[in-house]
Amino acid sequence: EPEVTQTPSHQVTQMGQEVILRCVPISNHLYFYWYRQILGQKVEFLVSFYNNEISEKSEIFDDQFSVERPDGSNFTLKIRSTKLEDSAMYFCASSEDTDTQYFGPGTRLTVL
Amino acid sequence: SQKIEQNSEALNIQEGKTATLTCNYTNYSPAYLQWYRQDPGRGPVFLLLIRENEKEKRKERLKVTFDTTLKQSLFHITASQPADSATYLCALVGDNAGNMLTFGGGTRLMVKP
Numbered sequence: 133e134p135e136v137t138q139t140p141s142h143q144v145t146q147m148g149q150e151v152i153l154r155c156v157p158i159s160n161h162l163y164f165y166w167y168r169q170i171l172g173q174k175v176e177f178l179v180s181f182y183n184n185e186i187s188e189k190s191e192i193f194d195d196q197f198s199v200e201r202p203d204g205s206n207f208t209l210k211i212r213s214t215k216l217e218d219s220a221m222y223f224c225a226s227s228e229d230t231d232t233q234y235f236g237p238g239t240r241l242t243v244l
Numbered sequence: 245s246q247k248i249e250q251n252s253e254a255l256n257i258q259e260g261k262t263a264t265l266t267c268n269y270t271n272y273s274p275a276y277l278q279w280y281r282q283d284p285g286r287g288p289v290f291l292l293l294i295r296e297n298e299k300e301k302r303k304e305r306l307k308v309t310f311d312t313t314l315k316q317s318l319f320h321i322t323a324s325q326p327a328d329s330a331t332y333l334c335a336l337v338g339d340n341a342g343n344m345l346t347f348g349g350g351t352r353l354m355v356k357p
Contacts, residue, residue: 136287163343175288175333175347188344223287230343232278235287 134158136236138224144242145214153209153239155224164207165225165233166199168192175223181207214243246271248336250348257324258356265319265351267334272346274336277310279319282331282350291332292319324355 137156145151157164166178179189181199198210207226211218221240225233247270257263267277276295280288294301294310294317301308307320321328331352335345 165345167345174349175282175335175345177344177346180344190344221285227343230337231276232290232293233343233345234290235280238285238287240285 136224136226136234138222138236138239140239141237142240142242144244147216147243148213151211151214151241153211153222153224153241155207155209155226155236156205157207157224157226158228158234159205161226161228161234163187163227163230163233164199164201165227166209167223167225167235168220169223169238170220178209211241214241216243219243246346248272248334248346248348250332250334250351252349252351254352254354256354256356259324259326261324263321263324263328263353263355265332265353267317267319267348269315269336272315272336272338274312274338276337277308277317278335278337278345279306279308279317280333280335280347282333284331288333288335288347321353324353326355326357329353329355 139154164181169175177190179193180187196212200208221238223238224236227233249268278293279291282288292308294308305322309318331350333350335347
């Protein structure tokens with residue numbers, strides 16, 4: 133069964149550094165998303181992406197965040213200057229239409 | 245303000261029994277509602293989707309109901325097994341919020357053998 137994959141599984145970085153989290157969505161899917169989950173808290177929406185542009189974003193997704201689909205398979209989330217409070221699990225998801233979203237296994241980001 | 249509430253306390257049941265989990269929402273008009281399973285340190289796994297005009301949906305041992313008058317969804321696992329132990333999340337998509345998912349805090353289910 134097709135799956136969303138994410139790399140790396142764990143990323144450790146110093147505060148102020150840039151990180152890029154990578155995702156390979158399911159191949160025939162058209163909608164792509166990033167969510168995050170701070171330890172012990174709810175899963176929170178960050179951004180959705182369709183037709184090569186951002187379709188929605190939350191208040192969390194400020195100027196420090198950006199997304200890109202650099203080729204036909206990858207979908208990336210960049211955090212320009214990481215803060216301690218960016219430490220969380222980051223989940224990529226994809227969907228064929230506007231219904232069911234399929235999530236990847238996540239990248240655990242630790243900012244020191 | 246919009247709220248999605250799930251029972252934050254763990255639900256402990258005996259193997260073979262039916263587990264019933266609740267998702268309540270306020271100040272929301274969801275177009276549809278989804279249930280996901282999440283294991284520790286893993287991503288949410290899609291289980292079922294139910295639309296606002298559907299009362300009930302079933303898949304194997306799983307059943308979801310959706311009452312837009314009560315603003316509540318119930319999620320049932322029949323003949324529960326220890327392997328069903330996980331956190332179960334409900335997530336809503338509003339009728340005017342694109343397809344952004346808003347998640348509840350989840351209910352942890354423990355099925356004892």
